[in-house]
Amino acid sequence: MADWFKRTKQGLLGSEKKVIPDGLWLKCPTCSEYLYKRELEKNYWVCTQCHHHFRIPYYDYLRILLDGKFGEFNAEIRSTDPLEFKASKRYDEQLEEAVKETGVNEAVITGTGKIGKHTLVICVMDFRFIGGSMGSVVGEKIARAIDKAMELKVPLIIISQSGGARMQEGILSLMQMAKTSAKLAQFHDAGGLFISILADPTAGGTTASFSMLGDIIIAEPGAFVGFAGPRVIKQTIGHELPEGFQRSEFLLEKGFLDMICERAELKKTILRLLDFFYGNQTLHPDNE
Amino acid sequence: MSEIILDFEKPIVELEKKIEEMYEMSSLENVDLSADIQKAEEKLNRTIAKIHSNLTRWQRVQLARHPDRPTTLDYLSRICADFIEIHGDRYFSDDKAVVAGFATIDDFQCVVIGHQKGSNTKENLFRNFGMPHPEGYRKALRAMKLAEKFHKPVVTFIDTQGAYPGIGAEERGQAEAIARNLFEMSRLKTPIICIIIGEGASGGALGIGVGDRILLLENTWYSVISPEGCASILYHDSSKAPIVAEALKVTARDLESLGISDEILPEPLGGAHRNQEQTAQTIKNAILKYLTELKAIPMDELIRQRVEKYSKMGTWSESNDAPAANQSSISRKNE
Ligand SMILES: [Zn+2]
Numbered sequence: 001m002a003d004w005f006k007r008t009k010q011g012l013l014g015s016e017k018k019v020i021p022d023g024l025w026l027k028c029p030t031c032s033e034y035l036y037k038r039e040l041e042k043n044y045w046v047c048t049q050c051h052h053h054f055r056i057p058y059y060d061y062l063r064i065l066l067d068g069k070f071g072e073f074n075a076e077i078r079s080t081d082p083l084e085f086k087a088s089k090r091y092d093e094q095l096e097e098a099v100k101e102t103g104v105n106e107a108v109i110t111g112t113g114k115i116g117k118h119t120l121v122i123c124v125m126d127f128r129f130i131g132g133s134m135g136s137v138v139g140e141k142i143a144r145a146i147d148k149a150m151e152l153k154v155p156l157i158i159i160s161q162s163g164g165a166r167m168q169e170g171i172l173s174l175m176q177m178a179k180t181s182a183k184l185a186q187f188h189d190a191g192g193l194f195i196s197i198l199a200d201p202t203a204g205g206t207t208a209s210f211s212m213l214g215d216i217i218i219a220e221p222g223a224f225v226g227f228a229g230p231r232v233i234k235q236t237i238g239h240e241l242p243e244g245f246q247r248s249e250f251l252l253e254k255g256f257l258d259m260i261c262e263r264a265e266l267k268k269t270i271l272r273l274l275d276f277f278y279g280n281q282t283l284h285p286d287n288e
Numbered sequence: 289m290s291e292i293i294l295d296f297e298k299p300i301v302e303l304e305k306k307i308e309e310m311y312e313m314s315s316l317e318n319v320d321l322s323a324d325i326q327k328a329e330e331k332l333n334r335t336i337a338k339i340h341s342n343l344t345r346w347q348r349v350q351l352a353r354h355p356d357r358p359t360t361l362d363y364l365s366r367i368c369a370d371f372i373e374i375h376g377d378r379y380f381s382d383d384k385a386v387v388a389g390f391a392t393i394d395d396f397q398c399v400v401i402g403h404q405k406g407s408n409t410k411e412n413l414f415r416n417f418g419m420p421h422p423e424g425y426r427k428a429l430r431a432m433k434l435a436e437k438f439h440k441p442v443v444t445f446i447d448t449q450g451a452y453p454g455i456g457a458e459e460r461g462q463a464e465a466i467a468r469n470l471f472e473m474s475r476l477k478t479p480i481i482c483i484i485i486g487e488g489a490s491g492g493a494l495g496i497g498v499g500d501r502i503l504l505l506e507n508t509w510y511s512v513i514s515p516e517g518c519a520s521i522l523y524h525d526s527s528k529a530p531i532v533a534e535a536l537k538v539t540a541r542d543l544e545s546l547g548i549s550d551e552i553l554p555e556p557l558g559g560a561h562r563n564q565e566q567t568a569q570t571i572k573n574a575i576l577k578y579l580t581e582l583k584a585i586p587m588d589e590l591i592r593q594r595v596e597k598y599s600k601m602g603t604w605s606e607s608n609d610a611p612a613a614n615q616s617s618i619s620r621k622n623e
Contacts, residue, residue: 074606082546082603087535088522136602143599165490165512167521170536171548174512175601177491178498181467182474182595189475205512207463208491213471227463227491228453232517236453246458256461 028052030222044263053220053263055200057102058109058124061159065115065122065267072111074144079106079137083170091168098129106137107162110145112152115267118274121149125161127201132162134206135169139176142210146183155193155274160211164204177209184213193277195270198225198248198257216273218261219248225257292355296339296347300558303332336558343507346530348539349515351507352486353449356561358568359418360387360402360445363485366568367575368393371400376427380460383424385416385452386496388431391443393572396579399435401428401496402445405486418487419452422465425495429469432476441479441579444496449514451492466495473498474598475591479582481575483553484508484540485560489517500594501578502548504540505567506555510548511538548601550578 025034031050040047044064045054062070078095085091099105107129113122123145125132142158149156165173184194196214198207201224208227211217219225226246234241244250251257261269293301307328314321343351351357364371364387373389375382384404391400403420406412428444435442451462473480473496480499488497488510504510513521515529518536522528543549553570556563582590 077604077606080603080605083535083537085535087518087532137604139602140604167513167518167536169602170511170538171543171546172602174490174494174510175548175598177467177494178470178474179598179601181470182498182598185471185475186595188471205491208466208495209470210467212461212464212467226458227451227466228458233453233455233458237455241455245455254459254461256464 046263051221051262053200053222055127055161057128058104058126058159061124061199062109062113062122064263065157065270066113067116068114070111070113070122072109073148074110074141075105077106077137077141079135079169081168082136082172083168085168085170094130094168102126102128104129106141107132107134107166108138108141110141110148112148112154115274116271118155118271118278119152120155120157120274121145121152123156123158125159125199125206127161127163130166130168131164132160132206133164133166133173134162134176134209135166135173136176138166139173139179142176142180143183146180146187149192150187150190153192155195155278156187157195157197157270158210158214159197159199160202160206161199162202162204162206162211164206174205177205180210181213184210188215193274195273197266198223200224203227203229212256214258217257218259218266218269219251219257220263220266221248221260223248225251294347294350294354296343297558300332300336300339303328303335307332333557340558344530345509345533345537345539345542346515348507349487349509349529349533351559352509354559354561355407357486358560358564359405359407360400360447360485361404362407362564363445363568363571364391364400364402366565367391367572368400374427374431377423377430379426380423381421383416383421383427384414385418385420385448386424386428388427390440393575396441396576398441398443398575398579399431400443400445401431402485403448403493403496405447416452418448419450420448420492420495421452421454421457422460422462425451425465425469428496429465429472432469432473432478432480436476436478439478441481441582442476442499443575443579444480444482444499446482446484446488446493446497446510447486448489448492449487450489450517451495463491466491469495470498474595477587477591479579479585479590480594481578481582483571483574484510485571487514489514498594498598500582500590500597501550503551503553503574503578504543504549505553505560505571506540507559508540509533509538510540510543511536 028047030052033049045056081092108123108125110123194214195216198219202211248260310321310325368391370392387404388401403418404415405418406415481501482497482499484504515533516526519528519532520526540552556566560567
């Protein structure tokens with residue numbers, strides 16, 4: 001198991017720049033307010049003026065959610081470029097760049113951790129790694145994480161932040177949708193609790209597989225959640241899309257989410273759910 | 289047959305015309321051209337074989353979406369002694385892009401589900417070009433649950449350019465409907481055979497495509513995205529689709545070498561549209577063969593094998609001994 005905190009520090013130094021542009025101030029893309037980065041960081045990277053949720057890398061989610069150490073597993077699994085894909089770019093070079101930029105080997109980080117007293121398996125996708133797309137490795141790591149949660153008999157959390165299936169691995173990426181869904185079916189039959197958290201964006205083959213299969217589905221405010229991309233839809237139907245279409249508030253309204261949760265409230269919300277499903281030992285010490 | 293002829297089919301069609309003319313001449317003018325006709329027919333077969341042994345991936349994609357290519361219902365009318373179609377998802381509507389029903393094929397009764405394209409513009413509008421809404425996937429799931437309840441195997445016919453990208457489709461949960469089917473099909477307690485008969489694009493295809501055996505007709509394509517879709521993302525130019533089709537490795541043969549397909553079903557010389565009956569017989573024989581095979585496997589074992597089948601899909605490298613590569617790349621960056 002990796003020494004999580006040590007790595008976080010290194011990871012921050014190495015890749016912070018890629019997520020948040022240089023300088024002390026940052027302009028909010030929603031309300032155009034200039035925000036002091038230190039303040040923003042303290043506020044979970046959420047705009048203090050309009051609550052715009054900035055996209056954050058995996059380590060920020062782990063820090064926000066977990067108590068104690070994160071025990072990463074399967075960190076060493078890497079893509080082999082099975083199609084030797086070469087179009088506008090070479091996929092092997094794209095992979096190499098992504099690894100360099102992010103300091104991780106793939107678009108999902110998986111491991112064990114604790115929230116309150118609850119041990120769980122957590123998978124966090126990272127948009128910086130080729131758009132958080134799902135190829136063979138993402139599918140395999142999530143499948144193994146589900147196996148691990150089954151083996152340990154603990155709940156599973158997946159944070160989706162993904163443009164969809166990874167084109168560069170063709171049909172193999174598509175099949176990861178079936179693989180992860182089949183594993184979730186086993187997990188479901190074994191009685192496991194799966195909390196699916198949707199960050200911006202959750203799209204395509206990711207949405208159409210594990211992301212939408214949570215026992216509980218929680219989205220961050222304003223996150224894109226959908227199957228088809230808005231550009232494709234616009235092209236197909238030939239007119240503009242309604243305001244707020246495919247945002248989490250829209251999905252909540254249409255009945256596809258259990259709740260929308262501000263990042264600052266995410267941990268508390270998950271803890272309340274875990275306490276509900278697995279017993280709140282702090283409230284009922286006599287039952288221990 | 290429609291008037292549409294693919295570019296690479298032109299030499300074939302020209303030869304066919306010539307042969308037809310020779311037949312006409314011999315009957316009208318009562319001359320014996322049988323030797324010439326025989327020669328011309330041999331040449332025709334050689335030409336077809338030659339063209340079809342050298343098809344590019346893009347040409348296969350074109351064959352897979354040939355306007356004359358048989359559809360799900362074309363096959364069902366030829367292979368089923370009886371087919372009772374059912375309708376509706378019981379929630380919202382009946383999706384015409386997906387057909388489902390109870391089929392009798394020789395001694396087997398099975399539930400058949402398939403994408404349905406039209407064979408002309410009017411039919412295609414009615415069928416939404418074989419692009420389902422969530423209701424199509426939910427109708428399919430309803431049919432599958434019936435199959436499970438009454439111990440009938442399921443056969444699916446896959447032929448779609450993708451799930452429909454529209455406002456209503458998103459509003460009613462296209463992603464959820466597909467995800468639900470993947471989840472349920474992976475644990476459905478009855479044998480499932482999936483046959484790609486034309487186009488297999490993305491989650492729209494996979495949404496009825498999880499099963500114990502995956503069979504592909506020879507001239508089909510199946511991938512995570514259509515070549516056009518991929519080209520417009522990578523090049524902002526969908527006309528680059530022929531190049532992208534090569535890179536994406538979309539054909540039945542590609543899927544065989546990537547370990548996805550269980551069997552490739554040969555098509556008649558020149559493609560399925562040139563001999564519907566023969567293609568239908570090939571499909572029927574495959575269904576009977578695999579249903580017999582799957583029937584013999586105990587249910588728990590069948591489900592176990594199905595999950596294992598998908599668990600193995602994909603390729604990756606992994607070394608447990610080496611320190612995690614991410615560690616070293618981080619330190620490199622910090623130097
Ligand atoms: Zn703001």
